Each structure stands twice: as C-alpha cells, then as structure tokens.
Amino acid sequence: MDTSAGSSSEEGKKKAKGPRKSRGAGGGKSGRASAGEGKKSPGKGKSLVIVESPAKARTIHKYLGDGFEVRASMGHVRDLPEKKLGVDVENGFRPDYHTIRGRGKTIEELRKLVRSASSVYLAPDLDREGEAIAWHLTHALSIPPEKTYRVTFNEITKRAIQEAFASPGRIRMAKVEAQQARRILDRLVGYELSPLLWKKVTRGLSAGRVQSVAVKLVVDREKEIRAFVAEEYWRVRAKLAKRPAPPADVERPTFEAELVKVDGQKASLPNEVATGEVLARLAGAEFVVASVEQKERSDKAPPPFTTSTLQQKGATVLRFSAKKTMMLAQKLYEGVELGDEGPAALITYMRTDSVRVSRDSLDLCRALIAGTFGEKYLPEKPNFFKEKKGAQEAHEAIRPTDPNRTPDSVKPYLERDLYRLYKLIWRRFVASQMKPAEFLVTTAEIQAGPATFQAKGRVLRFDGHTVLTGFHSDEEQVLPELAPGERLDLAEPLLPSQHFTQPPPRYSEATLVRTLEKKGIGRPSTYAPILSTIQERGYVKLLERRFNATDLGILVTDLLVEHFSQILDVDFTSQMEEKLDRIEEAEGDWEGERIRLLKEFYSPFSKWLETAYDKMVDVKKEPEPSPYACETCGKPMLYRWNRHGRFLGCSGYPACKNVRPVDMEGKPLLEELSDEKCDKCQKPMKVKTGRFGRFLACTGYPECRFTLSLDKDGNVLRPEVTDEKCPYCSAPMVIKKGRRGAHKACSSTPPYHDIGKTCEKCGKAMLVKYTRRGPFLACSGFPKCRNARNLAEDEMGPDDKLEAS
Secondary structure (H helix, E strand, O other): OEOOOOOOOOOOOOOOOOOOOOOOOOOOOOOOOOOOOOOOOOOOOOEEEEEOOHHHHHHHHOOOOOOEEEEEOOOOOEEOOOOOOOEEOOOOOEEOEEEOOOOHHHHHHHHHHHHHOOEEEEOOOOOHHHHHHHHHHHHHOOOOHHHEEEOOOOOOOHHHHHHHHHOOEOOOHHHHHHHHHHHHHHHHHHHHHHHHHHHHOOOOOOOOOOHHHHHHHHHHHHHHHHHOOOOEEEEEEEEEEEOOOOOOOOOOOOEEEEEEEEOOEEOOOOOHHHHHHHHHHHOOOOEEEEEEEEEEEEEOOOOOEOHHHHHHHHHHOOOOOHHHHHHHHHHHHHOEEOHHHOEEOOEOOOOOOOOOOOHHHHHHHHHHHHHHOOHHHOOOOOOOOOOOOOOOOOOOOEOEOOOOOOHHHHHHHOOHHHHHHHHHHHHHHHHHOOOOEEEEEEEEEEEEOOEEEEEEEEEEEEOOOHHHHOOOHHHOOOOOOOOOOOEEEEOOOOEEEEEEOOOOOOOOHHHHHHHHHHOOOOOOOOHHHHHHHHHHOOOEEEEOOEEEEOHHHHHHHHHHHHHOOOOOOHHHHHHHHHHHHHHHHOOOOHHHHHHHHHHHHHHHHHHHHHHHHHHOOOOOOOOEEEEEEOOOOOOEEEEEEEOOEEEEEEOOOOOOOOEEEEOOOOOEOOOEEEEEEOOOOOOEEEEEEEOOEEEEEEOOOOOOOOEEEEOOOOOEEOOEEEEEEOOOOOOEEEEEEEOOEEEEEEOOOOOOEEEEEEOOOOOOEEEEEEEOOEEEEEEOOOOOOOOEEOOOHHHOOHHHHHHHO
C-alpha cells in the first residue's frame, strides 16, 4: 500500500540536464523486451529505459546503443484498490494506491534493475495517462530523483528517439495531478453510485461520470424514436428529355427533375388526394427551361486523422468497433516486424485531438505526391488545418511515420486488418496535402403550367484529393446542355411516390463518437472504453450496427436523472472536462487546484447521494405488475430486474421459482425448441440465453443438466471427443472451448467429481473441476465459499499425474 500523492520528482521548469550520454547511442543489441525476460541486470554505467509494453520496448531498443537496457512495466503498476473507495475525502481526497494484482513480480525485477542502473529513463506515452504511469513507477520502484529522467516522443523513429534521449526532462506534475483528478472523480462517482443501484435495482450494476452521460444520449434518442409519429408526404418526379427525339433504334438520354413549387409556393403534398389534384392540373402541360445556373465548386482535402475521426472512419469504412480500431492503431504505433528491417513503428501516437503535423512529415508527403501522383495534385503551399478549441497542440495528428512506406510495401508483413487500418491512415494523410477536387454544379429550373421542377447535376472536373479519398460518381446525374426557353419532352408519365417522415436515426459507433467529441464529453483516450463499457454493462445493445437502449439502460438512466440530474447533464459534464484540463494549465499549485475542484464537486454530490438513498424508488421492493400468469402455479407474474435486464418472475417466489425472459416490449419470449436431442437422456433441447450468449439446454432440467454451446450463427458447437477416459468416472474426456482457450474436461454431466474431500473453510464437499491448466479442487459452496487448491499427488488420477510431471 502507498498513500503518496505528492511529487517524487520536481517539475522541471527547464529541460533537465541529462546524464552523460552512454556510448553507442546509434543502435546496438542491448535491451530486453520486458521486465520478466532474462535475469541479466544492466552493467555498471548502463541506463535503464522503462516503457509500457514489450512491443514498444523492442522497437525502441533498436535505436539505442549498448549503454541502454529497455524493459516493459506492462502498463500501470499501481491504482486505487478494487474493493474499497481508496480515497480519503476528509483529508484532501488523498488517494490510497495499491500495487495492481499480478504486477508484483514485474516491480521486484524492475527494482533490481533500478538499483544497478546509472540512470533511469521513464518513457511511457506522452499523454496524461503516460505521465501518471511514469510517476507511479518512481514510487513503486523507489527511484532516486537525481537519476530519474522523463522522455517523451510522438513517434517511435530513430530520429525522434535520439532527440528525446538527448534532451530528457522531469516528470510534469501538472499532467499527473490532472490525471489523478480524473481518476479520483471517476472513482467517487462510480464507487458511490454503484452500491445505490445495487440496493435499489439489482446487484452488479454500475454508473460512471462519463459512461452514464453516454448512455443518456442513447436513451434520449430511444425515447425520441418511440415518441415519433410518422407523417405522410408525397413527391413528384419528372423524367425529361431534350428535343428532337433520336431515331427509334437509339436509346434516348433522360434526366430527372423534382417538383419544388406550385403557384410560386413551396410544394406541399400531404396525401394522395392533394397529389392527384396537382397531377390533374399538370395534364398536357409543356415543360420549358426557366433558368440554368452553373457554379464551379471545390471540395477541400480533409485534415489528417485525430482519434475521434479515425474511430469514425474505422467504423464506417472498415466496420471496426472503436475498441478494435484503437487496439490495431496501438500495434502500428508500438511497432510491427518488417522482415529483415526488424520492428518498426508505422504511425505516430494514436490518442490525439490535434490535426497539426511536423514540417519534416509535410516535406516528405509533398515530395511523395509530386513523384507518385504528379505536380498537378500538389498545392503551391502545404495545407494547414484549424485546430479545434482545447486541442493539445503539443501532439500531432495520426499519420504515417514515413509516407514513403506505402501500404503495398508493408502489406506482406501485416495481418489483414492491420494493413487495412494502415492503408486508411496513409491515404488520409497523403490526401490531406493534395489539391481540392473541382466540380461543375448545374441547377436548372423547369416550368410546367403552375408548377416548377428542379434538376441538379454535378460533374467532376478534377479529382484532386478524391484520387485517394474516393468519389462516388454513381450518386450524381449529368445534365445535358440546357438553355432558358428550351422546350423539353416528358419521356414518361409523371412519377408520384408516397413517403413518410423518419424518426431521428439511432446512434452508430461513428455518430456516437462524433457526438461525444462535439459535446465535449470524454477525451480521445476515453471514447473507445466508453463505447465498450456501456455495452458490457447491458445498458445498450448494438443491433444492426446501431445502439439500442435496453430496458435496463432506460430504467437506470431515469433513476439517475431524477436524483443526479446535474451529473447526467451534458453541459455540466463538458464544463467539468474543461475544469479538469485547466488543472494541467494551472501555475504551480496543481495539487491545490485538484483538491479545490474535487471539493467543489463532492460537496453537493454527497448530499444528492444521501437524498437518493432515502427517496429513490426501490425497484426491488416494488416490482411492476404484468398481465401474465405463471404457467406453473397460476399466480400473477411480476416484472423484475437483474443485471442482464428485465424478466418475468412469479409472485409466488420463493415457493415458485418460475421465470420467463421477455422481449424489449415486455412480452414473454416463446420457448424455442431445437431439432437437437440431449446426448444424455434423448429429450428435446431448447434455446436459452445466458451471460455468454445463446446455448442449448435439455428440457429435462433440473434432472438432466446437459448443455451445448452455440456459435454466433446458431450452429451447435459439440466438444471434440478424445480417446482418453476420465480418471474419476471413466467417461470420455472431451476438448471444450472456453473464454480463455481450449481445455480437456470430463464429458459427464455435471463435469465435476466428489472424491471425498471436504473444504477446510466451510466443511462442504470439494469437487474436482477442469480448466485449461488442468484439474483442481474447488469448494461446492461456490460462490459463497471460493476456496480452491491444486490437487495433491494422492488425489490425482494416473493421467493427471502424468500431465503434472
């Protein structure tokens, strides 16, 4: 445990003077990929470099000489505790940091390396999170301040690495305090609100300062859609052709125009009757061109990607989730193996809201455009783009580290999805420095009796940046040359069509990220985790690539809005993000600024919380009646909740434990029988839904507990039967696939065995169970008793002994 929240190394007002440079800084064979690889410590005078991941360590190691040892911390090493608040609200909101479970061995190995190192360079990412990791490392590893240096870089290239190590700095406590403020604020909201929801709704629910606002956006949109009343309207299109008509054996070119005015007023056709009246007035009317307007229009090149725009394009173009886009981008940033070249980073840092790019990268890009696409695509001066308010200008946009590494040149070394994302990033960056696309836009108005029709067409004159970003010409019609006063033929009868107004669309991943950014909710590093979290919590579902609010999401949001309206207010959340950003900009007293902000928030929040415990509706104690009766005992069924959502439960509980799943409208889901027969008792099997998705269960339950897994398409996944026999019951052993990989298990039902051992903690039977690591003993009283241990030698079957040896 470590409660330190102050600085272990002072903020450097100037660049710190680094230690004397180690010999051979141009590249050598020093370094290790992670703290756990090898036992060798840095030799006398060697410098230790600590980064977050082995991949990043391998790439950086390539550019440093024999005087450096590069190791990985595997991300954060300390955090607030899992099972308690971990924040002393009475004493300046002092955080109580603990070593993260599983990091102890890594910390111990790094400590040994620190003791023998001449200096320690902390090189996590350049954002607030990276600065916090560096600060936590100084405490966890007890690094003396005098030999602690901080290095940051926007890209992992030889030039960037050597420049960073030539002028190292110190840990910036302004960034650390800004990160701590966010972490503590999020902990206060989540840790205080979640127990309230457990008490009032059901166990396992959670709330968050930013995630709950994101859910509210989806819920509000869902309510708009449900309240929407569609209105009928009609459109009338005319298919026209120039005179004279060509010979009968030649197809006559036509173009379309739409009715826009009747008697000089905007056309309003609310129903079929009104449409029919207008069509009657147009019978026999002559179509005459009233006016033709042509304009040159240009479409400027888009800026290079930020985190937000990359996630949006990843979703719309590549159909990647935000989480997948960021996972792949992380790999491209940290480095991938490029054959004989070894590990190389292909893109710059991927968590950024800036569209700025370095002068060197601009020069390389412009040279590439001139040489590959020709001078006609190259503007006279580089394209520069306006930064949005609050953008971190110290960062760059997401771009290739070297534009000359074309997607085709690295394709042989990349997995398919890595290649597709790199290609997207490369194309966007190169396109950002190209000339605009040039269009000729034509608008013609055509008079027909009392009606005015309008025809529009667009012709691409110069493709410019669209040579890379794409131009969909099939969406445009090309108009013939038209002149005022020209008479046209109606090629086909007028085309009336019925339409209905549409509700606002549900959010996709791309549009939700765009909305979060536009409204100032969250920051580049949080968009993907937000989208993943709200789905994992069961508050929203992604159906047909659109977010649908679940009944659980609507219930929880309504309860929180009633008692914590300010926390779920979009403007309040946006202002809080700005206040958190300002901690980093404060002069000197960053810790004081953090404490003031937390006090300002927590004082009213704690009062709202007290009121909510007293006055929030207790959904557990006041279940909603339903119109359905229990098919087991005939008593009324009630709507109840668990962390997976709403379901029907018998009011006779606990005497009757009948439950039924329901759809989004609250109607009972009909039992879906499968064609499969139970392997054990030959009874029919039915489709059920559990925490990991749909599966088949025997209709003979609870007497028969046999189940089969289903894949995402509903196909049965049968375990692979082996030639081995279970040492405890002689049933065949099978290969089962779990969340953490394949493992052997007994095919009996249930697949565990009582071998006469009792739990030393609660006295219940200990059962032999199987995982991917082999058999072990676990208490049958799980989850109340979580006692488990490895099998002793005299408890093992003969095959288990062989496997253990």
